[in-house]
Amino acid sequence: MNISSSKEIxxxxxxxxxxxxxxxxxxxxxxxxxVDTLVKDRVHLHKGDTLYRHGEPLNxxxxxxxxxxxxxxxxxxxxxxxxxxxxxxxxxxxDGIGEHQYQANAIALEESxxxxxxxxxxxxxxxxxxxxxxxFHRILSRELTQDQRHLLSLGTLRAEERLAxxxxxxxxxxxxxxxxxxxxxLKMSREDIGSYLGIQIETxxxxxxxxxxxxxxxIKQRHVKLIDIEGLYQxxxxxxxxxxxxxxxxxxxx
Numbered sequence: 686m687n688i689s690s691s692k693e694i695x696x697x698x699x700x701x702x703x704x705x706x707x708x709x710x711x712x713x714x715x716x717x718x719x720v721d722t723l724v725k726d727r728v729h730l731h732k733g734d735t736l737y738r739h740g741e742p743l744n745x746x747x748x749x750x751x752x753x754x755x756x757x758x759x760x761x762x763x764x765x766x767x768x769x770x771x772x773x774x775x776x777x778x779x780d781g782i783g784e785h786q787y788q789a790n791a792i793a794l795e796e797s798x799x800x801x802x803x804x805x806x807x808x809x810x811x812x813x814x815x816x817x818x819x820x821f822h823r824i825l826s827r828e829l830t831q832d833q834r835h836l837l838s839l840g841t842l843r844a845e846e847r848l849a850x851x852x853x854x855x856x857x858x859x860x861x862x863x864x865x866x867x868x869x870x871l872k873m874s875r876e877d878i879g880s881y882l883g884i885q886i887e888t889x890x891x892x893x894x895x896x897x898x899x900x901x902x903x904i905k906q907r908h909v910k911l912i913d914i915e916g917l918y919q920x921x922x923x924x925x926x927x928x929x930x931x932x933x934x935x936x937x938x939x
Contacts, residue, residue: 752797
């Protein structure tokens with residue numbers, strides 16, 4: 686894990702293409718320039734590196750600049766329960782605000798980089814910029830809603846419905862960022878997917894094979910190509926509100 690200083694940081698929040706997902710959304714140019722002062726350092730992570738661990742004091746929150754991370758809870762018996770996957774523009778560490786310590790482990794699934802936002806400095810600036818505080822509240826509300834929807838899916842949906850919804854969610858999130866959304870690599874293992882969806886790894890593999898046989902997708906190792914996206918929407922039991930991009934009003938499962 687390598688930390689880049691402000692001297693090495695050329696791209697600021699004011700010029701970052703991920704601003705529509707992160708804190709600068711809805712801020713004026715002058716306000717975004719003030720937010721620029723918050724990001725003095727970045728952390729570069731290799732696959733498997735830990736950004737923070739459960740129980741460590743909350744000093745910063747983090748915005749993913751590139752790459753993918755997972756968050757997990759360590760169980761007493763040594764197992765880990767995956768609670769989220771995080772893409773560029775998304776914020777990590779929010780669950781640590783209440784207890785002033787992180788409530789999960791954050792681990793890189795591939796080479797990644799995150800912007801460090803010192804929380805005490807952020808709180809001070811947010812008290813001066815109401816629109817920044819409002820945007821932060823929106824992010825917190827979104828995270829809470831996502832958690833509620835995920836819990837609902839675990840309690841009410843069948844395994845194949847959960848997996849179809851998960852693939853739709855990934856597709857929508859890639860589309861929203863301007864990436865190819867019908868063909869992408871799964872950055873997480875089948876074991877991680879199973880842990881997140883509350884199903885056995887064998888069930889994940891069996892369901893993916895069944896989806897392939899049904900013509901819904903093609904998969905080779907971790908590379909997925911969605912063949913029948915409308916079929917996946919139907920299987921997940923949700924409407925495809927935007928057939929062209931599949932990214933409007935996305936199902937947020939992370």
